[in-house]
Amino acid sequence: MFRFGKLGDGGSGAVNDRDGDAGRAAPRKRADARRNERTLLDAAAAVFVTSGVEAPVRDIAARAGVGVATIYRHFPTRADLIIAVYRHQVESCAEAGPALLASSATPHDALGRWVNLFVDFLVTKHGLAAVLRSDEAGFEALHTYFLDRLMPVCARLLEAAAAAGEIRPDIDAYELMRGVGNLCIGADSDPRYDARRLVELLIAGLRLPR
Structure with missing residues (x-):
């Protein structure tokens, strides 16, 4: 970098x-x-x-x-650029959480907007493993950095939405992020699959019945 x-x-x-x-x-x-x-x-x-x-x-x-x-x-090198983009997007996602909470109409809306940014990040991330295939330690270090920076932000958004009575209080940040990640697998190779639509349905489904 x-x-x-x-x-x-x-x-x-x-x-x-x-x-x-x-x-x-x-x-x-x-x-x-x-x-x-x-x-x-x-x-x-x-x-x-x-x-x-x-x-x-x-x-x-x-x-x-x-x-x-x-x-x-x-x-x-391309690897330098991809890794720098990875870290840059992690920081952008981390910084966006509090800003979205402050500017959105509801915490659930902030959560949905943040997850959209997270999906953009995941789509960009798909080529990282291939770039770092010969550097397993480097890949693991970036993965740890990713979790350390983004899980607390996701947890804060979930806590705010739960405190507002919009979602259940027992949703785990890692569980949600892992679920969103799984929905994004293959999205870049199958034009018939709209991962973002499925993610939006997931976030909508977190809402408690009124």
Whole structure:
């Protein structure tokens, strides 16, 4: 995964106005670099969802509005890019949970919207095992990271919906995530199978009778 290097020290002695300007510019530069990387990862994730992880890099570059060389500068290999997208989407899903709870009409609605994001992530994730086939330890580390970040978010959404009297209180986050994952298996290889529709039916079925 691409890392940004630290700026070197400017040396000893008095700091003039020009040095001060450079010091103030550095954080902006790093922030711009992080935004640029997020733009690339968002573009790659969107392309992977529709075209799979073997999609041409030029398609990702076109969606991000950059040149192909920019993609390779940030992510020298396809594996680097796929793993970075994986981690980026995990973080996006984790951060979306509290935001959806705050902005949705009901906790159940927030849960449904979050699960839609989770489905997008699962579709993107399908090519990860093949990419890491020769690195079982790396795959296991990413799987642990995935569970550690997303299970508490899913649990919080379920707890909020249960507290509002919308769903049963005994639904386990791991159980739900595993069920959604199983519904998504094969969705990218069978055009007659609409995994998202089945997942929506699952989430609707969690509701308690009024």
